[in-house]
Amino acid sequence: MREIRYLEALSEALREEMRRDPRVVVIGEDIRHSLRGMTKGILQEFGPNRIFDTPISEAGFTGLATGAAMAGMRPVVEFQINALLFLAFDQLVDQALKLRYMMGGQGKVPVTYILPASGARPGLAGQHADHPYPLLLHMGMKAAMPSTPRDAKGLFTAALRDDDPVMIFAPAALGGTRGPVPEGDFVIQLGQAEVKRKGNDMTIVAVGPLVPAALKVAEELAGDGISAEVVDPRSLLPIDHETIVGSVRKTGRVVIFDDSNRTCGFAAELAAIIADEAFESLRAPVKRVTRADVPVPFSPPLENYVLPTRDKLLAKCRALAKA
Amino acid sequence: MLRPVAKGVKAMEKATLLSLYRTMRLIRRFEERIVELINRNEIPGVTHEYVGEEAVATGVCSVLRPDDVITSTHRGHGHILAKGGQPRRMIAELMGRESGYNRGRGGSMHIADLSLGIYGANGIVGAGAPIACGAAFAAKLNGKDRVAVAFFGDGATNQGVVHEAMNLAAIWSLPVIFVCENNGYAISASIKEMATIERLSDRARGYGMPGEWVDGMDVLAVRGAAEKAVAHARRGEGPTFLECRTYRFVGHFTAERALNIRYRGDEEIAEWRKRDPVETFPAWLEREGIATAAETEGVRREVEGALEDAIAFARASPFPQGEEALDGMYATSYPNLPARGV
Numbered sequence: 001m002r003e004i005r006y007l008e009a010l011s012e013a014l015r016e017e018m019r020r021d022p023r024v025v026v027i028g029e030d031i032r033h034s035l036r037g038m039t040k041g042i043l044q045e046f047g048p049n050r051i052f053d054t055p056i057s058e059a060g061f062t063g064l065a066t067g068a069a070m071a072g073m074r075p076v077v078e079f080q081i082n083a084l085l086f087l088a089f090d091q092l093v094d095q096a097l098k099l100r101y102m103m104g105g106q107g108k109v110p111v112t113y114i115l116p117a118s119g120a121r122p123g124l125a126g127q128h129a130d131h132p133y134p135l136l137l138h139m140g141m142k143a144a145m146p147s148t149p150r151d152a153k154g155l156f157t158a159a160l161r162d163d164d165p166v167m168i169f170a171p172a173a174l175g176g177t178r179g180p181v182p183e184g185d186f187v188i189q190l191g192q193a194e195v196k197r198k199g200n201d202m203t204i205v206a207v208g209p210l211v212p213a214a215l216k217v218a219e220e221l222a223g224d225g226i227s228a229e230v231v232d233p234r235s236l237l238p239i240d241h242e243t244i245v246g247s248v249r250k251t252g253r254v255v256i257f258d259d260s261n262r263t264c265g266f267a268a269e270l271a272a273i274i275a276d277e278a279f280e281s282l283r284a285p286v287k288r289v290t291r292a293d294v295p296v297p298f299s300p301p302l303e304n305y306v307l308p309t310r311d312k313l314l315a316k317c318r319a320l321a322k323a
Numbered sequence: 324m325l326r327p328v329a330k331g332v333k334a335m336e337k338a339t340l341l342s343l344y345r346t347m348r349l350i351r352r353f354e355e356r357i358v359e360l361i362n363r364n365e366i367p368g369v370t371h372e373y374v375g376e377e378a379v380a381t382g383v384c385s386v387l388r389p390d391d392v393i394t395s396t397h398r399g400h401g402h403i404l405a406k407g408g409q410p411r412r413m414i415a416e417l418m419g420r421e422s423g424y425n426r427g428r429g430g431s432m433h434i435a436d437l438s439l440g441i442y443g444a445n446g447i448v449g450a451g452a453p454i455a456c457g458a459a460f461a462a463k464l465n466g467k468d469r470v471a472v473a474f475f476g477d478g479a480t481n482q483g484v485v486h487e488a489m490n491l492a493a494i495w496s497l498p499v500i501f502v503c504e505n506n507g508y509a510i511s512a513s514i515k516e517m518a519t520i521e522r523l524s525d526r527a528r529g530y531g532m533p534g535e536w537v538d539g540m541d542v543l544a545v546r547g548a549a550e551k552a553v554a555h556a557r558r559g560e561g562p563t564f565l566e567c568r569t570y571r572f573v574g575h576f577t578a579e580r581a582l583n584i585r586y587r588g589d590e591e592i593a594e595w596r597k598r599d600p601v602e603t604f605p606a607w608l609e610r611e612g613i614a615t616a617a618e619t620e621g622v623r624r625e626v627e628g629a630l631e632d633a634i635a636f637a638r639a640s641p642f643p644q645g646e647e648a649l650d651g652m653y654a655t656s657y658p659n660l661p662a663r664g665v
């Protein structure tokens with residue numbers, strides 16, 4: 001199969017959907033010139049009535065997308081940086097997400113939000129490096145975080161065809177990675193985790209940008225004689241309980257490797273699910289390697305201390321293997 | 324007092340004039356009946372009554388088509404009735420019944436009927452403004468001449484998202500009418516303390532759109548100004564900001580009296596009450612010989628009957644079942660969604 005980059009896979013998913021469905025329009029900051037690389041060529045191919053550069057008005061254009069979706073469009077909203085979600089939070093969760101329910105099931109709000117540079121990038125410090133997906137999941141927003149170019153195309157396409165608001169977190173750290181991606185129509189339904197490497201002694205549940213690091217750790221553990229299974233949830237909400245819990249039932253040990261904050265983070269939710277549904281299979285406590293609850297600091301040694309890293313995962317897995 | 328009668332008003336059809344009165348009277352009596360039902364614990368919670376402001380929703384919505392869109396506010400009953408909302412389904416919603424507009428999921432602050440272009444009352448001040456822009460954006464992209472009206476209060480004009488929405492509507496020339504209902508207060512906060520300008524409509528100029536000010540106690544003046552703004556929008560000439568100066572005769576919400584807070588004097592309220600559109604308008608119709616006393620009385624009787632019927636309908640409607648509370652959240656469903664609490 002041909003190989004393309006992660007960002008190209010997102011871009012391809014979007015362009016293919018735009019060709020299929022004239023209701024899809026893209027809205028965001030600096031997207032005609034494709035600052036983030038995902039909307040390259042859209043203006044040229046589809047013209048100015050399908051792609052709109054907005055003022056720096058996150059709450060405003062998020063709300064506009066909601067109204068347009070209620071009126072029959074299928075807007076795609078690109079957020080330039082993670083922290084912009086905070087500015088649009090009312091429009092995301094109190095409006096887009098809640099309206100259908102509060103209206104007693106009338107209408108629908110098919111908006112896809114995409115963050116093509118989510119998570120940390122070196123040297124960007126506290127306001128450009130959050131990975132705040134748990135906030136949205138907490139409120140019931142569907143979300144996915146693909147870790148490969150293939151998953152990026154499949155999950156983004158699923159989001160574009162979903163009739164509810166869905167947020168795609170596309171980690172900056174993965175944007176340049178290459179991998180095989182099917183050509184043409186290709187969908188990965190939400191709610192389907194994937195076992196990215198098979199193993200028997202322990203489970204590593206690795207999320208988004210941490211999946212490649214988890215695979216490397218599994219490789220190192222193999223050298224120690226430890227067989228680690230790597231499970232990628234892919235879809236953050238809905239969560240695929242069966243695949244994640246099934247792996248833990250088999251291995252009896254689990255480390256959750258997640259790039260969101262510790263407290264009430266995504267790893268906390270997975271740990272609760274595992275404790276609830278696989279307690280009798282556990283041979284050791286559920287362990288987490290996550291971010292610390294501080295803003296991501298600027299200086300490299302500080303940043304390294306705060307973020308979940310491969311070294312921390314390796315140490316945690318080795319300790320767990322002995323537990 | 325009513326302002327001098329605008330030219331051409333007399334030529335307006337009598338039926339139209341009587342229907343403006345009917346809508347205002349319906350809103351007034353709807354709110355009064357709702358307060359009774361709240362006091363009798365037949366409606367949970369509190370509502371924000373539109374008493375005193377009836378001429379605004381009535382005048383604006385009288386020039387809208389069924390396919391035009393409105394976004395409303397926490398004080399939404401008047402907008403919804405004026406846009407054609409059915410009292411039966413509104414009161415059923417307020418009583419938390421399955422037959423309510425929102426099947427009991429929304430209550431007063433969320434009543435919506437998408438088939439009438441009512442994109443919902445809203446519990447968050449100012450939040451409807453960008454949503455109205457979205458409906459207008461869709462209309463424009465699809466080549467339809469539908470317009471969208473965003474209703475909001477004086478307090479909402481200090482919300483960032485309202486300014487973002489005004490600018491978006493202006494730069495993209497969207498068919499939106501921003502109807503600011505300036506009743507002088509945001510709960511207890513006087514607009515005089517929260518803005519330095521006398522006319523909020525002056526802000527429109529900063530966005531490059533027309534800003535109009537109108538007496539919001541005069542239903543014909545509101546209608547005339549709205550007609551102009553709507554025509555402007557339908558012609559594809561973009562948004563208008565329409566400030567309607569009005570007043571609420573009652574507390575911010577049903578429970579205000581019990582709080583015993585005083586931020587305005589009785590005299591001020593009494594002055595404004597003299598201009599009550601629900602009283603002055605029918606008196607004018609009679610004085611001008613447009614309608615007889617018997618005809619305006621007929622409107623009142625008909626409104627009472629409609630509300631009696633609506634209350635009876637709501638009372639007879641079943642409540643939703645508790646276990647249905649997880650339905651309706653998502654249009655595309657998946658296993659494990661929504662997560663349950665137990």
Ligand SMILES: Cc1ncc(C[n+]2csc(CCOP(=O)(O)OP(=O)(O)O)c2C)c(N)n1
Binds near residue numbers: 397475476478506508
């Ligand atoms: C964003 C936001 N802040 C505060 C509130 C609480 N609140 C509800 S109504 C209101 C006053 C709104 O005043 P205005 O916009 O003038 O509308 P009015 O009540 O006068 O119709 C406030 C502060 C809210 N619902 N939303």
Ligand SMILES: [Mg+2]
Binds near residue numbers: 477504505506508509
């Ligand atoms: Mg006010």
